[in-house]
Amino acid sequence: MVSKHTASSGLFEFLLQMGDNCLVLAHRNSQWCGHGPALEEDIAISNISLDLIGQTQLWLELAGEVEGAGRSADDLAYLRDAFDFRNLLLLERPNEDFGLTLMRQFLFDAWHLPMLKGLTQSSNKRIAEIAEKSVKEVTYHLERSTDLIIRLGDGSAESHRRMQSSLDELWSYTGEMLESDDLDPALISECVVPAGDKVAEAWRQHVTAALKLATLIKPESDFVRRGGKNGIHSEHLGFVLAEMQFLQRAYPGAVW
Amino acid sequence: MSSVNTSPDTDGVGAPVKRKPELPLWEIFIRGQHGMSHRHVGSLHAADAEMAMNNARDVYTRRNEGVSIWAVKSDQIVASSPSDKEPLFEPANSKVYRHPTFFDIPEEVGHM
Amino acid sequence: MYAQIVKTDGTGVKSREDMTPEESAFQQRIDADQKIEPKEWMPEGYRKNLIRQISQHAHSELVGQLPESNWITRAPTLERKAILLAKVQDEAGHGLYLYCAAETLGISRDEMFEQLHSGKAKYSSIFNYPTLTWADIGAVGWLVDGAAIMNQVPLQRTSYGPYARAMVRICKEESFHQRQGFDIMMKMASGSDAQKRMAQDAFDRFWYPSLMMFGPSDKDSVHSAQSMAWRIKINTNDELRQKFVDQTVPQAKYLGLTVPDENLIWNEEKGGHDFTEPDWDEFYAVLGGNGPCNKERLQARVTAWNEGEWFRDGLLANAAKKCTAGEVAA
Numbered sequence: 001m002v003s004k005h006t007a008s009s010g011l012f013e014f015l016l017q018m019g020d021n022c023l024v025l026a027h028r029n030s031q032w033c034g035h036g037p038a039l040e041e042d043i044a045i046s047n048i049s050l051d052l053i054g055q056t057q058l059w060l061e062l063a064g065e066v067e068g069a070g071r072s073a074d075d076l077a078y079l080r081d082a083f084d085f086r087n088l089l090l091l092e093r094p095n096e097d098f099g100l101t102l103m104r105q106f107l108f109d110a111w112h113l114p115m116l117k118g119l120t121q122s123s124n125k126r127i128a129e130i131a132e133k134s135v136k137e138v139t140y141h142l143e144r145s146t147d148l149i150i151r152l153g154d155g156s157a158e159s160h161r162r163m164q165s166s167l168d169e170l171w172s173y174t175g176e177m178l179e180s181d182d183l184d185p186a187l188i189s190e191c192v193v194p195a196g197d198k199v200a201e202a203w204r205q206h207v208t209a210a211l212k213l214a215t216l217i218k219p220e221s222d223f224v225r226r227g228g229k230n231g232i233h234s235e236h237l238g239f240v241l242a243e244m245q246f247l248q249r250a251y252p253g254a255v256w
Numbered sequence: 257m258s259s260v261n262t263s264p265d266t267d268g269v270g271a272p273v274k275r276k277p278e279l280p281l282w283e284i285f286i287r288g289q290h291g292m293s294h295r296h297v298g299s300l301h302a303a304d305a306e307m308a309m310n311n312a313r314d315v316y317t318r319r320n321e322g323v324s325i326w327a328v329k330s331d332q333i334v335a336s337s338p339s340d341k342e343p344l345f346e347p348a349n350s351k352v353y354r355h356p357t358f359f360d361i362p363e364e365v366g367h368m
Numbered sequence: 369m370y371a372q373i374v375k376t377d378g379t380g381v382k383s384r385e386d387m388t389p390e391e392s393a394f395q396q397r398i399d400a401d402q403k404i405e406p407k408e409w410m411p412e413g414y415r416k417n418l419i420r421q422i423s424q425h426a427h428s429e430l431v432g433q434l435p436e437s438n439w440i441t442r443a444p445t446l447e448r449k450a451i452l453l454a455k456v457q458d459e460a461g462h463g464l465y466l467y468c469a470a471e472t473l474g475i476s477r478d479e480m481f482e483q484l485h486s487g488k489a490k491y492s493s494i495f496n497y498p499t500l501t502w503a504d505i506g507a508v509g510w511l512v513d514g515a516a517i518m519n520q521v522p523l524q525r526t527s528y529g530p531y532a533r534a535m536v537r538i539c540k541e542e543s544f545h546q547r548q549g550f551d552i553m554m555k556m557a558s559g560s561d562a563q564k565r566m567a568q569d570a571f572d573r574f575w576y577p578s579l580m581m582f583g584p585s586d587k588d589s590v591h592s593a594q595s596m597a598w599r600i601k602i603n604t605n606d607e608l609r610q611k612f613v614d615q616t617v618p619q620a621k622y623l624g625l626t627v628p629d630e631n632l633i634w635n636e637e638k639g640g641h642d643f644t645e646p647d648w649d650e651f652y653a654v655l656g657g658n659g660p661c662n663k664e665r666l667q668a669r670v671t672a673w674n675e676g677e678w679f680r681d682g683l684l685a686n687a688a689k690k691c692t693a694g695e696v697a698a
Contacts, residue, residue: 034433037676046457159682
């Protein structure tokens with residue numbers, strides 16, 4: 001679709017990453033609406049999804065502008081196939097149980113916040129503005145997910161067991177977040193996006209401290225599952241998109 | 257004030273039903289704007305104070321309703337008893353001189 | 369959103385002569401439009417009926433999330449997705465407010481959940497109908513929320529303080545719900561042929577179930593009188609149904625949709641429409657568990673509750689640990 005290593009295509013790819021992360025995680029979280037483990041939690045996780053849908057709109061709208069092919073945020077969300085999605089594999093994991101959902105949220109938030117904080121300093125004013133707005137929302141997301149994984153990690157024997165097994169299951173998906181991209185290096189040298197190692201360092205610090213409080217053991221394996229950022233996804237994303245895009249695909253051109 | 261008078265079995269038949277402990281109930285008060293008092297907006301369930309605060313934010317300020325939240329455990333609220341209503345509040349009725357309208361100030365004195 | 373109360377306790381209204389002095393004083397306060405507050409004396413029947421009514425209302429909000437959340441992941445645009453999610457989230461909030469109002473009457477939320485899960489407590493039968501196309505989401509907002517609002521607005525004046533206050537908050541928040549449904553219908557009804565067909569189909573399927581939401585005809589609803597004397601019910605079922613029909617018919621006309629009732633006609637004399645009654649046999653069948661989705665709806669709630677048990681237990685265990693730690697430190 002896009003040839004790499006040009007300034008605007010690198011930027012486009014980066015914006016897709018940001019937007020697709022929000023979109024796919026919002027999709028997963030929104031599946032809990034009406035099915036949460038407690039009424040208060042049902043409401044809270046929907047708030048997070050709502051924030052993420054809002055952020056999706058901002059990132060993908062900007063991506064469409066940068067691309068310059070006249071595609072709207074909705075076009076990008078609803079009319080791309082899986083290999084054009086740039087979200088992390090972590091975020092397309094099925095919900096399974098609420099513990100896995102919370103652990104995924106926590107691992108992502110811990111990356112999302114420092115990334116957004118870095119982006120508030122972006123030399124690209126539009127990016128800085130979106131990041132500024134998102135930081136406020138994601139600060140709360142991280143606060144909440146950290147609080148919950150600590151409580152449940154250090155809760156009952158059963159909640160501890162579930163949180164530990166969620167962590168073990170998701171651990172190999174975290175590496176992809178922390179690796180530097182093969183995006184245009186100019187994006188970093190021109191201070192459009194923050195250096196990946198700084199974000200990774202902030203992630204490690206936060207996660208290590210929180211897991212300790214949660215009495216959870218950080219898995220030792222350093223095996224990394226990767227592919228999402230390059231459009232090579234798990235089988236799950238296809239089903240996410242089949243569901244999400246159904247109406248737009250079945251009734252092309254209709255106005256909703 | 258909706259402090260709760262929980263009876264273990266409201267069906268009123270047989271022995272009280274044994275139930276697992278429930279997440280405790282909290283009363284939520286929100287200051288809607290700067291300079292206003294906190295007002296009782298409702299209740300919710302949460303494991304402890306910190307969670308009550310987070311939940312209150314998600315449940316009761318979805319439409320940007322607040323600048324400050326108080327959470328109080330429902331069973332910690334001390335409420336006047338409805339049967340004490342008369343001794344508590346009736347006596348104030350006879351102290352009409354506490355109200356400014358009790359005094360007639362001549363019009364020519366102006367606003368007071 | 370909410371619907372009819374089908375069963376209430378009691379055997380008609382007590383006459384003043386039959387009332388105890390306490391009951392008589394209580395009725396006087398209600399007649400004088402005073403609110404009854406928690407812990408104040410109330411007849412046992414009043415308390416029981418209120419618990420039943422408020423908890424049925426709360427259960428309806430919760431189960432009412434399901435037919436709509438069914439379409440959140442399939443909403444056709446990002447904006448529609450956000451709007452629908454916010455709306456369904458509101459329903460959870462409304463359930464929460466109502467459970468809390470019922471809790472002031474001396475029943476715990478978990479106990480009310482048990483009643484729902486065991487099938488002992490009822491919820492509005494409308495939510496046992498499926499949402500089959502995106503237009504159903506429009507129809508639910510427009511018709512089902514429309515009917516619910518009609519029921520709920522007068523309940524802001526209900527005699528029990530916590531219930532009335534919960535209703536004030538709910539009505540304020542729900543004002544956007546019906547509009548978003550109508551907005552979806554406008555887009556569909558002015559859209560492609562396929563969309564128009566979806567819109568009419570949704571209207572056809574939701575019209576009579578919406579009329580059922582107000583409950584059986586007053587002549588068959590023997591327990592209404594006591595509830596009305598207690599002001600936990602403000603209007604009769606037929607009054608509200610008539611009002612709903614008269615309000616909805618012109619809206620359908622605006623959309624270019626046909627009301628699926630050949631006998632619908634304006635009656636100048638009564639200043640309202642004559643219309644075909646819904647099929648009450650169907651109503652009782654759905655209420656009795658034989659609606660298209662009864663099993664799925666209840667199962668979804670039971671599953672959410674059972675699978676959430678470890679989560680709630682974990683939080684309690686953590687709070688208990690902190691409590692003990694605090695005592696040790698002090």
